[in-house]
Amino acid sequence: MAAVMHNFKPYPSDRDVGMAAEALVTAHPCLKELGSVSGWYGWKIFLKFKMGNYRTKLARSGCVEVAVNSGKRSINNPDKDHPHSKIKRARRAEVNYLPNFPRGENQTSLEEMRIQILQEVEKSEKNLILIEKLMQMTFALRRQEIVQENPLVRDFLEKWPALRMESQVSAEFQRITNVNLRNQFFSELDRHTLRLIALYRQKAARTGKVSEALREILRICDLQEVQDVHMKRNAALRALPLYLREEDPEFFKSWSAEEVDRPDITNTPVAIVSMVTEGTPSEVDLSPASTAILVEGDFVISNIPRMADSFALLFGLMYVLHLDYPKKLINTFTFIQKVLMGLDDGKPLKPCLLNLKNDLLLRE
Template sequence: MNTTYALRRQEIVGALVAPRVRDVVDRWPALLIESQVFAEFHRINNVNLRNQFYKELDRHTPKLITLFRDKSTRTGKIAEELAKLMRIYDLQEQRDVNMRRALVLRALPVYLHGPDLTDTPVALLTVVTDDTTDAALFSPESICIVVEDEILVSGPTNLADSFLLPLWYPENLNLTFTFIQKIVMCLEDNKPLKGHLLTLKNDLFNE
C-alpha cells in the first residue's frame, strides 16, 4: 500500500469525476482494514490518527458535555434529543472514558445539525440484541459502517473507533466531520470556520 500510494492518490484525487466508494474499495480492498486506514492517514498527513483523535477528543470532552447539557435544558427538538442522550448517560452506573467519548460523538451531530439525519448515504449502524437496554447507545454489541446502502466494515464495538474508519462523509454531516478534522485533529485547510462551527469553537475555548 505504501508503494502504490501515488497511484491511488492520482486515481482518487486527480479523477475528473469522484469514484464511487464501492469502486475504490474493490480496487484497493486493504483500505477496509483498520491498520491500513490508519497507515493511509499517516501517509497523507504524517499524523497518528488514533493517538491524535483520542488525545484531543478527551481534552475537549468535559467542555463539550457542559455545552451539551446547557443546550439540553432549553426548548426545541435539538434540546429534547440532547436531554434524552444525557438522561440515558446519567443512568449508567459506570461511565468510563469510552462511554464519555460515545456520548460526545452521538451528541455532536445533534448539536450541530439537529436530530433529523435521515437519507444519509454513510452511517454507523449499531447492532444490538432484542433485550438490550438504552445503554446500547454507548456500549453496542457491534457497529457496522454503511456506505451507499452497503455494509463495508463490521465488527468494532467502540463508537469512537468507528468514527475513525469511514472513507468519506456526506454533505449533511459536513459540520460534524469538519469539527473533528479542524478542531479535534488540528488539520488546517486555510478556510475560516463559519456559523455553528465558529460559535462552537469559541464556546469550547472560552474559559
Template sequence: MYAFTAYPEKEHFEAVAKALVQTHPCLKESGSSSGWDGWKNSVKFKMGNYRTKMRQLGRVDVTVNSGKRGRYTTDGEPPNKNIKKARKGEINFLPEYPEGMDDHNLEGARQVMISEMMKRKPNGPLIKKEMDVTFALRRKEVVIDKPAISQIIHRWPALFTESQVCYEFNRVVGKNLRENFFDALDHLSPSLMDLFRKKKGLTGQLLAELLHQTKTTEPTDIRCLCLRGLAVILGDDPSAFFKTSSDATDKDSYSQTSVGILCIGQESSQLNPSRVGIILEGTVVMDELANLPQAFYVLFGLIYALHLDYPKCMKNTFHFVQQVMFNLGKSELAPKIQTLKNQLSV
C-alpha cells in the same frame, strides 16, 4: 514548500516567511510591523510561478487543477470542468508516481498485496510496504476515475482495515488519525458536556436524553456522548446517519444510506453499542469495530482515503472534526461551527 504541498495556506506562507527572517536576521524588513510581510508575499508569488512551471512540465498534482485544459481536450470539454483540488487539507492529493515506476510496475505491486490479503494471517509489514508503493496509483484511481465502492473493495481490500485506513490518512494529510482524533475529542469533552447541560429548548431536551443514557464516566462512554451530542448541537440530523440493525446482513435498514455508521445487535439503540459497522453506498464495508468512537474516526479516514463528500445530514459535524479538531483545510469556519468553537474557547 512544494515538496509538502502544492497549495499552501496563508498560515504556511507566514510560517515560512517568519522562519526565514528568524534564521537570517539581516533580511528583516524595517518598515513592516512583523518584519516579514513582504517576504510572505514574495514567497506566495514565487510559489504560484513554480506551480505554473510544474504545470507546463506536466506534473499531475497541478495539471489536474488547470483551468485551461478545455482548449487542449479533443472532446471539447469547457475550461474548469471537473477541476479537482484538495478541499480538505490534503497535502498529497494527487501525487506523482514513485521515480522509475509506471502503471505496470505498480499493478504488479498491487497484485502482491491482493495475494497477501487472501491469506488467513496477512503479513502486515508487507501489506504496508505495497500500499506505500502503490499510493499514487490508488489516488489516481480514486480522484480521477471515481470508481464505485464495490470496485475499490475488490481492487484494494487492504484499504478497508483499520490499520491501513490510519496509514492512508497519514499519507494523504500527514497526520496521525487515531491519536489526533482522540486527543482533540478528549480535550473538548469537558467543555462540550458543560455546554450540553446548559442548552435549553428542543436541543436541550435531546442533549438531556443523551446525558441520561450515559451511565458511567468511562472514556469510551464520554466520547460517544460528545460525538452524538456534537451533531445535535450543530443542527445536523444524526438519525439519518446512525443506523441500527440486529444483523449487518439485513440491508433494509441502511440500503439507502450513502455514508453512515451502523449500530449492530439486539441493543443497538444504546449510546455505545458493542459492535459497530461502517456504511458506504448502501453497503457495510467494515462491521467488526468495537465501539462508536472507533467507527467514527475510521469513517473519517475512509472519507479522505476514498475522496468522498461528507454526508449532508452530518456536514457540520464532519467540518467541525476537520477544521477544529484536526485543523485541516481553510481557516474560515461556517457560522454554526465558529459559534461552537467560540463557546468552547478552543
C-alpha cells in the same frame, strides 16, 4: 519564490500569496513599493502570475498534481471545460494529495504489487508487514485512481481490499495528511469531552426539539452502569450533530442481531450502524455490542467495538476514499477536521463552529 511556494501548496489561496509577498518585502526591505499602503500588493499580483506560469511548466514536465488540471478550454479546444472549473486540488489540508510514482516504478510494476496485495489479503494468516510495505509503495497509484477516475467505493475496495482493515485506514490517512488518525482524534476528543458534555447540559436545560433530544442522550448516558472514558466519548460524539443543529436520520442506524430481514441500505451514502444483541434497538444506543461503517450501501468495516472508533475510522475514510462530507452533517465533520484533527484549510470557521471552539477554550 514560485518554487518555494509550490513546496507548500501547488494552489495557494489569495491569503497565502499575500503572506508570501509580505514575507518577501520583510526579508528584503529594498523591494518595498513606494506609495503603496501595504508595500507588497504589487508583488502579490506578480507572484500569482508567476505561480500560474510555474504550474504550467510543471504540468508539461509531467508533475501529476498540476498536470491533472491541464488540457482545459482554449482557442484551439473551445468545447472543453472552463480552465477554472472542476479543479482537482487539496481542499481539506491534504499534504500528499496527488503524488508522482516512486522513482524507478511505473504503472505496470505498481499494478503487479497491487495484485500481490490482493493475494496476501485473501490469506488466512496475513503478512501485515508485507502488506504495509506494498501499500506504501502503491500509494501514488491509489491516489491517482481515486482522484482522477472517481470510482464507486465498492469497485475501488475490490481492487484494494486492504483498505477494509482498520490499520491500513489509519496508515493511509497518515500518508495523506502526515497526521496520526487515532492519536490525534482521541487525544483532542478526551481533552474536550467534559467541556462538550457541560455545554450539552446547558443547552438541554432550555426548550425546543434540540434540547429535548440532547436531554434524552444525556439521560441514557447518566443511566449507564459503567461511566468510563469510552461512554463519555460516545455521548460527546453522538450529541455533537444535535448541538450544531444538524440532523440526519440516515446517519445513525441501529440493528438487532435477532432480526432476519435487515432494512434497505441501498441508497444510504454514509452511516454508522450499531448492532444490538438483546432487546429492541433504540434510536440512541451509547453502548452497542459492535458497530460498523456503511459507505454507499456497502459495509466497509464491521465488528468495530465502540462508536467513537467508528467515528474516527469514518473520518479517515473520508480522506482515504476522497469522499465529500455528508451534506446534512457538514458542520459536524468540519469541526472534527479543524478543531479535533487540527487540519486547517485556511478557510474561516462558520459562526456556529467558531462559537463552539471559543466555548471549548473557556475554563469550566
